[in-house]
Amino acid sequence: MDMNVYQEVVEKFGTPCYIFDLDRFRDRLKEVQEILGNRAQICYAMKANPFLVKEASEWVDHLEVCSPGEFAICERAGVPVKQVVLSGVNKEEKDIRYIVKHYGEQVTYTVESLLQLDNLQKAGKDFQRKLPVLLRVTSGNQFGLSEELVRSIIGKRSSYPALNFIGLQYFSGTQKKRIGVLEEELMYMERLLCDLEKYGYEAEVLEFGPGLYVEYFPGDTRTDEFKLLKEFAALLPKVHFKKKINLELGRYLAASCGIYLTSIVDQKINNGKGFCIVDGGIHQVNYFGQTMAMKIPAYRQLKKCVFQPVTEKDTAWNICGSLCTINDIIVKKLPLHDASVGDTLVFENAGAYSVTEGMALFLSRDLPKVLYYDEAKGLRLVRDRIETNFLNYDSRVKN
Numbered sequence: 001m002d003m004n005v006y007q008e009v010v011e012k013f014g015t016p017c018y019i020f021d022l023d024r025f026r027d028r029l030k031e032v033q034e035i036l037g038n039r040a041q042i043c044y045a046m047k048a049n050p051f052l053v054k055e056a057s058e059w060v061d062h063l064e065v066c067s068p069g070e071f072a073i074c075e076r077a078g079v080p081v082k083q084v085v086l087s088g089v090n091k092e093e094k095d096i097r098y099i100v101k102h103y104g105e106q107v108t109y110t111v112e113s114l115l116q117l118d119n120l121q122k123a124g125k126d127f128q129r130k131l132p133v134l135l136r137v138t139s140g141n142q143f144g145l146s147e148e149l150v151r152s153i154i155g156k157r158s159s160y161p162a163l164n165f166i167g168l169q170y171f172s173g174t175q176k177k178r179i180g181v182l183e184e185e186l187m188y189m190e191r192l193l194c195d196l197e198k199y200g201y202e203a204e205v206l207e208f209g210p211g212l213y214v215e216y217f218p219g220d221t222r223t224d225e226f227k228l229l230k231e232f233a234a235l236l237p238k239v240h241f242k243k244k245i246n247l248e249l250g251r252y253l254a255a256s257c258g259i260y261l262t263s264i265v266d267q268k269i270n271n272g273k274g275f276c277i278v279d280g281g282i283h284q285v286n287y288f289g290q291t292m293a294m295k296i297p298a299y300r301q302l303k304k305c306v307f308q309p310v311t312e313k314d315t316a317w318n319i320c321g322s323l324c325t326i327n328d329i330i331v332k333k334l335p336l337h338d339a340s341v342g343d344t345l346v347f348e349n350a351g352a353y354s355v356t357e358g359m360a361l362f363l364s365r366d367l368p369k370v371l372y373y374d375e376a377k378g379l380r381l382v383r384d385r386i387e388t389n390f391l392n393y394d395s396r397v398k399n
Helices: 003-012 022-036 050-057 068-077 093-106 114-126 147-155 179-199 227-238 251-257 359-364
Strands: 017-020 041-045 062-065 084-086 108-111 131-137 163-171 205-209 244-249 258-270 273-278 299-303 306-308 315-320 329-336 344-347 370-374 378-383
Touching: 003 017, 003 258, 003 299, 003 344, 022 041, 022 050, 022 227, 022 251, 041 050, 041 251, 050 062, 050 068, 050 251, 062 068, 068 084, 068 093, 068 359, 084 093, 093 114, 093 131, 108 114, 114 131, 114 163, 131 147, 147 163, 147 179, 163 179, 163 244, 179 205, 179 227, 244 251, 251 258, 299 329, 329 344
Parallel strands: 041 062, 041 244, 062 084, 084 108, 108 131, 131 163, 163 205, 205 244, 273 315
Antiparallel strands: 017 258, 258 273, 258 344, 299 306, 299 344, 315 329, 370 378
């Protein structure tokens, strides 16, 4: 998108706002697919940006869905349900039964606990379905199953006749920079898959989350943004597991297509420090790894409908949002050219996670109920539970 697009956004829609460059998103997907070749398929982790789920479904093989709200978004967006991999540490029985009843074996289900396993088996039996299941292997945190438990489940898989154990899932974290770490994790999963063969089991699918690094701050920009992906792709032919490999990617696909615009609404000098107050804030843009707002992300300054170059002589400003908390500092000491009220700041690489406008909307889970209590009146409801999935996708889309 060029300067004219930003100018039109400011004039017609105002700020703060997000823009998602769908062309850039598609180009990113195409580039990643070309690097991977036919050795791996892409699973888009929609928690990175649910607004891109429809576009993603047209370009990728699978969609990772981690909550009932995200599943509802997929339904409203009309994405093919066969693409859905239903993940998450909290799969409530009522949600499992709804999905199994209406979609059955079209969905792939992950298992992260014995409770999830039992609920899936019960639902599959009750609705006479044979459900495809991926067992998630833990990396030592709250996610997934221990290796010992995975072995036990595979060893007695005949005890779950309503389930079809198609493979394993593994994801240990994000923003990884070293190919050695990825190679070690990939080889670990391959060894485990080979070991499971002693139970007469041969997996059909390995879903692997590489957690590839995304650069947000220009000072640390890599010479080739696809270097790590290319190194990882070179590992795949060495893997003895020749069945289907799904790569779970979210931030890596979505980050670069997003732009966040916020405008300066006030300025002041306090104790010798310059502050620009903007109409946005940290509840809307928050870069991964930006400790105490000290790192400067990729940005531009839009002034009188012209992008202004930043020079060493320009003033450094602390950019603060509209929240009444001292923590609402987007960037400290940001160089701006002749900054004034009305200027718009364009923050790039804001396509992943920022769009959910703070953790309250992350994963499209419901906002909780709010209650009052006092001894005279006891408990009373002042705000009921509120669905947020309607906020995290195109509001014009109807069922």
